[in-house]
Amino acid sequence: MRVAQELLEELVTANRILAREGIVDSFGHVSIRHPGIPDHYLMSRARAPECIEVDDVMAFTLDGVAIDAAGRKSYAERFIHGAIYEVRPDVHAVVHHHSHGVIPFGITGTPLRPLIPLSAAMGTEVPTWDSRTRFGDTNLLVTNMAMARDLAATLGNRSVALMRGHGCVVASGSLRAVVFDSVYLNLNADLQMQAHALGEITFLSRGEIQAVLDTRGAFTYERAWERWCRRAGRPYDLRPMEGPLADLV
Amino acid sequence: MRVAQELLEELVTANRILAREGIVDSFGHVSIRHPGIPDHYLMSRARAPECIEVDDVMAFTLDGVAIDAAGRKSYAERFIHGAIYEVRPDVHAVVHHHSHGVIPFGITGTPLRPLIPLSAAMGTEVPTWDSRTRFGDTNLLVTNMAMARDLAATLGNRSVALMRGHGCVVASGSLRAVVFDSVYLNLNADLQMQAHALGEITFLSRGEIQAVLDTRGAFTYERAWERWCRRAGRPYDLRPMEGPLADLV
Amino acid sequence: MRVAQELLEELVTANRILAREGIVDSFGHVSIRHPGIPDHYLMSRARAPECIEVDDVMAFTLDGVAIDAAGRKSYAERFIHGAIYEVRPDVHAVVHHHSHGVIPFGITGTPLRPLIPLSAAMGTEVPTWDSRTRFGDTNLLVTNMAMARDLAATLGNRSVALMRGHGCVVASGSLRAVVFDSVYLNLNADLQMQAHALGEITFLSRGEIQAVLDTRGAFTYERAWERWCRRAGRPYDLRPMEGPLADLV
Amino acid sequence: MRVAQELLEELVTANRILAREGIVDSFGHVSIRHPGIPDHYLMSRARAPECIEVDDVMAFTLDGVAIDAAGRKSYAERFIHGAIYEVRPDVHAVVHHHSHGVIPFGITGTPLRPLIPLSAAMGTEVPTWDSRTRFGDTNLLVTNMAMARDLAATLGNRSVALMRGHGCVVASGSLRAVVFDSVYLNLNADLQMQAHALGEITFLSRGEIQAVLDTRGAFTYERAWERWCRRAGRPYDLRPMEGPLADLV
Numbered sequence: 001m002r003v004a005q006e007l008l009e010e011l012v013t014a015n016r017i018l019a020r021e022g023i024v025d026s027f028g029h030v031s032i033r034h035p036g037i038p039d040h041y042l043m044s045r046a047r048a049p050e051c052i053e054v055d056d057v058m059a060f061t062l063d064g065v066a067i068d069a070a071g072r073k074s075y076a077e078r079f080i081h082g083a084i085y086e087v088r089p090d091v092h093a094v095v096h097h098h099s100h101g102v103i104p105f106g107i108t109g110t111p112l113r114p115l116i117p118l119s120a121a122m123g124t125e126v127p128t129w130d131s132r133t134r135f136g137d138t139n140l141l142v143t144n145m146a147m148a149r150d151l152a153a154t155l156g157n158r159s160v161a162l163m164r165g166h167g168c169v170v171a172s173g174s175l176r177a178v179v180f181d182s183v184y185l186n187l188n189a190d191l192q193m194q195a196h197a198l199g200e201i202t203f204l205s206r207g208e209i210q211a212v213l214d215t216r217g218a219f220t221y222e223r224a225w226e227r228w229c230r231r232a233g234r235p236y237d238l239r240p241m242e243g244p245l246a247d248l249v
Numbered sequence: 250m251r252v253a254q255e256l257l258e259e260l261v262t263a264n265r266i267l268a269r270e271g272i273v274d275s276f277g278h279v280s281i282r283h284p285g286i287p288d289h290y291l292m293s294r295a296r297a298p299e300c301i302e303v304d305d306v307m308a309f310t311l312d313g314v315a316i317d318a319a320g321r322k323s324y325a326e327r328f329i330h331g332a333i334y335e336v337r338p339d340v341h342a343v344v345h346h347h348s349h350g351v352i353p354f355g356i357t358g359t360p361l362r363p364l365i366p367l368s369a370a371m372g373t374e375v376p377t378w379d380s381r382t383r384f385g386d387t388n389l390l391v392t393n394m395a396m397a398r399d400l401a402a403t404l405g406n407r408s409v410a411l412m413r414g415h416g417c418v419v420a421s422g423s424l425r426a427v428v429f430d431s432v433y434l435n436l437n438a439d440l441q442m443q444a445h446a447l448g449e450i451t452f453l454s455r456g457e458i459q460a461v462l463d464t465r466g467a468f469t470y471e472r473a474w475e476r477w478c479r480r481a482g483r484p485y486d487l488r489p490m491e492g493p494l495a496d497l498v
Numbered sequence: 499m500r501v502a503q504e505l506l507e508e509l510v511t512a513n514r515i516l517a518r519e520g521i522v523d524s525f526g527h528v529s530i531r532h533p534g535i536p537d538h539y540l541m542s543r544a545r546a547p548e549c550i551e552v553d554d555v556m557a558f559t560l561d562g563v564a565i566d567a568a569g570r571k572s573y574a575e576r577f578i579h580g581a582i583y584e585v586r587p588d589v590h591a592v593v594h595h596h597s598h599g600v601i602p603f604g605i606t607g608t609p610l611r612p613l614i615p616l617s618a619a620m621g622t623e624v625p626t627w628d629s630r631t632r633f634g635d636t637n638l639l640v641t642n643m644a645m646a647r648d649l650a651a652t653l654g655n656r657s658v659a660l661m662r663g664h665g666c667v668v669a670s671g672s673l674r675a676v677v678f679d680s681v682y683l684n685l686n687a688d689l690q691m692q693a694h695a696l697g698e699i700t701f702l703s704r705g706e707i708q709a710v711l712d713t714r715g716a717f718t719y720e721r722a723w724e725r726w727c728r729r730a731g732r733p734y735d736l737r738p739m740e741g742p743l744a745d746l747v
Numbered sequence: 748m749r750v751a752q753e754l755l756e757e758l759v760t761a762n763r764i765l766a767r768e769g770i771v772d773s774f775g776h777v778s779i780r781h782p783g784i785p786d787h788y789l790m791s792r793a794r795a796p797e798c799i800e801v802d803d804v805m806a807f808t809l810d811g812v813a814i815d816a817a818g819r820k821s822y823a824e825r826f827i828h829g830a831i832y833e834v835r836p837d838v839h840a841v842v843h844h845h846s847h848g849v850i851p852f853g854i855t856g857t858p859l860r861p862l863i864p865l866s867a868a869m870g871t872e873v874p875t876w877d878s879r880t881r882f883g884d885t886n887l888l889v890t891n892m893a894m895a896r897d898l899a900a901t902l903g904n905r906s907v908a909l910m911r912g913h914g915c916v917v918a919s920g921s922l923r924a925v926v927f928d929s930v931y932l933n934l935n936a937d938l939q940m941q942a943h944a945l946g947e948i949t950f951l952s953r954g955e956i957q958a959v960l961d962t963r964g965a966f967t968y969e970r971a972w973e974r975w976c977r978r979a980g981r982p983y984d985l986r987p988m989e990g991p992l993a994d995l996v
Binding site (some may be wrong): 115116117118187190191194195197198199200201202203204205207208210211212214215216219223224226227228230 | 274275276295296297299300322347349352353354356357358359381385386387388389390413414415416442445446
């Protein structure tokens with residue numbers, strides 16, 4: 001089943017934005033669930049996100065088997081994505097990244113919590129998955145479905161899970177949402193570290209978090225997306241939001 | 250009543266400068282009071298400040314009703330601007346932003362105070378408005394006049410008020426002043442956080458703050474404005490300072 | 499007495515480098531002693547350093563009187579430069595700046611001390627001048643010779659003095675040295691703040707500082723100057739170091 | 748014995764990448780062991796890494812004598828490189844740098860330890876060499892073989908040694924590895940400083956470090972190298988990895 005060219009371009013744009021905004025460096029990856037085959041997902045071959053082109057995108061089964069690799073190497077940690085899509089029908093896009101703000105929280109046990117509305121997607125509790133708990137001393141990479149499913153279980157029905165000594169996963173209902181949530185997760189982490197040094201922090205209340213999630217609309221993502229496209233040197237196009245792909249991006 | 254093209258260009262430039270200098274990201278907005286109709290103000294449609302063009306600028310009543318929207322979406326938080334113009338005849342320009350330096354002060358209760366002359370506009374006391382105090386658990390956005398007027402009351406006759414878990418408002422006598430005050434407010438916050446970790450801080454005294462405010466002239470803003478225009482890729486023009494619009498920019 | 503075009507270009511380059519490397523923003527200034535008239539110095543008209551052109555450079559008496567202003571406005575704080583040249587025949591270049599690393603030290607009383615050889619020019623002790631001590635509540639600007647001479651007295655025979663709530667002055671034997679010393683003073687301050695949070699710092703010893711100062715040569719400045727010219731978009735030319743102006747730059 | 752043009756270009760690229768990624772500024776240097784003459788190494792003349800061209804590269808004996816200087820000035824600290832190649836046949840590339848993250852650890856005695864897999868090359872212990880211990884008060888520069896051999900002895904069979912009040916050395920099996928290890932050493936240092944302020948840090952365990960080192964392949968370096976080439980404005984070429992030079996880069 002053929003994927004619309006617009007969607008492939010959107011996925012390239014998401015990669016470039018995550019790179020431009022400092023969420024991924026040479027590592028980290030973003031995927032979307034296949035619009036026509038729900039048990040497949042789309043992701044680039046193993047390449048730094050800021051270098052990715054449309055021809056790098058491949059389809060994978062939820063077990064991480066590339067459908068038509070044609071010699072293209074896959075990300076070693078692609079299993080993270082399938083394991084989340086497998087148990088979360090509400091999730092249509094996933095990012096695995098190691099943004100610099102996030103790492104210190106995963107290795108110190110200091111709870112990461114939302115302090116502005118823009119980062120409320122992380123919810124009231126962000127769990128930390130430690131590969132050592134069940135898998136002992138490894139190279140920390142999630143290179144098989146057993147590890148990936150264990151991580152997905154820690155994520156549960158949330159949007160964000162930290163990974164000790166590694167990074168995090170962010171899962172959302174659309175590609176633009178998952179990029180947005182990744183950027184503001186990292187910003188929240190940076191701000192929380194700075195505020196931590198100043199004094200006791202007033203975080204968003206449980207009611208405030210819920211109020212933000214209840215009122216957030218696509219327009220919020222769009223305002224950011226236009227700016228991020230410009231900064232990443234990518235064309236900005238509202239059409240996917242309005243056409244048949246609207247639910248997917 | 251038609252607004253001079255130069256003034257519209259100035260407002261676009263202000264948006265671009267605030268974006269280039271990191272005071273706003275995809276969110277935040279800047280307005281000016283209408284030069285001919287004091288109970289109207291001018292502001293862009295809902296768009297990231299670094300993308301704004303002259304055609305995005307609209308006039309609003311102080312209640313936040315767009316005069317000639319022609320399908321253009323307004324910022325959800327535009328009410329902030331009108332509520333301040335309504336009670337502060339001395340104010341001709343307002344910025345609402347979430348700059349990264351400012352947020353930690355609004356959520357920890359650590360008082361933000363001026364430590365260099367360039368940031369003296371914040372005065373001797375910067376109040377913090379908390380939407381929860383009167384409005385309970387909300388998404389923290391100032392989306393109606395009741396909230397905006399409550400915020401304006403906290404601001405009082407000052408130039409800056411922080412907003413807990415959100416950002417701040419900056420109100421000044423001219424567009425160039427409000428941009429200047431926004432940039433140096435953020436710098437002061439960054440420096441105060443660094444100094445806080447080093448030891449006890451000597452802030453400007455009350456007398457020093459007054460001396461700065463008594464001697465500050467348009468030339469200070471101009472020197473910065475020329476540089477900021479260059480960095481933002483905008484033409485620099487001294488004319489508004491010298492012509493009939495001088496009091497407005 | 500006519501100043502060689504090369505020297506004027508060098509001074510423009512110094513301004514652009516200080517701006518590009520983040521030592522000055524819209525404010526701050528750099529001067530050189532006049533090569534032919536020792537009681538004159540050369541400095542730009544009042545303009546942001548990254549905007550300065552050759553035609554902006556003017557000569558001043560040590561009292562701060564512009565020789566041929568021709569309508570060009572002078573920096574309000576130009577007096578700092580003359581007061582130092584007046585009592586320091588060994589000084590041929592001065593920078594007044596408010597770099598972000600330096601400010602927190604001037605307002606907390608934490609001693610700034612060299613922790614790498616590249617910043618050894620500050621010596622074993624960096625004094626802090628406080629305008630309030632002798633001049634009371636002012637706008638903190640050094641706008642007359644009385645204040646400037648008081649600051650120069652605090653500087654004494656050193657290379658660097660901090661200014662409380664304001665910034666610092668850096669005085670050196672040549673233009674390339676004063677730029678170098680300004681950049682690495684700021685870096686040292688940044689590193690010292692970070693190290694301060696980690697634990698007790700081992701600074702350079704008195705003997706190490708002296709050994710650095712005894713062995714530093716022009717080649718060190720040149721290696722940095724070539725790179726800084728490239729980053730600032732300015733031509734790099736070794737000639738001043740080799741020709742008759744060698745002692746001046 | 749003539750060195751392949753591709754290898755010289757690779758060395759230039761390594762210099763440009765280290766500059767672009769903020770690991771070196773005007774100072775610091777990177778060398779590779781000569782592919783045909785194991786007791787020679789290749790390094791640039793004394794120049795800022797971001798300015799280096801192919802014609803700047805020279806061959807040196809392990810004692811630091813330039814083979815064909817032709818008037819080109821050598822780095823004063825070149826001895827560091829030869830002293831390491833002399834006792835470490837496994838090392839084919841060396842970087843000496845003063846990256847900003849690393850310096851605070853060398854002057855406070857806080858142990859630098861790996862907290863993510865990407866920086867595991869530093870191993871379980873990073874020693875700090877202090878020039879003062881055996882050489883007393885100097886300008887801290889490693890300007891002779893006696894100092895360099897003392898530093899190499901501190902390095903031992905490890906990949907990284909800090910230098911108090913100065914910077915560090917990084918030694919690896921290939922040019923792409925040494926650049927990679929330098930970049931992620933600095934990142935680890937930055938993250939460790941931030942995490943240090945948040946709470947007690949869980950570092951990689953000894954077993955995890957070993958697992959990373961056992962499974963790391965050239966592909967990891969390549970993914971980063973392609974991105975870094977793009978950012979540094981250098982052509983990216985996989986050939987050296989696949990051709991006869993594969994073991995050298």
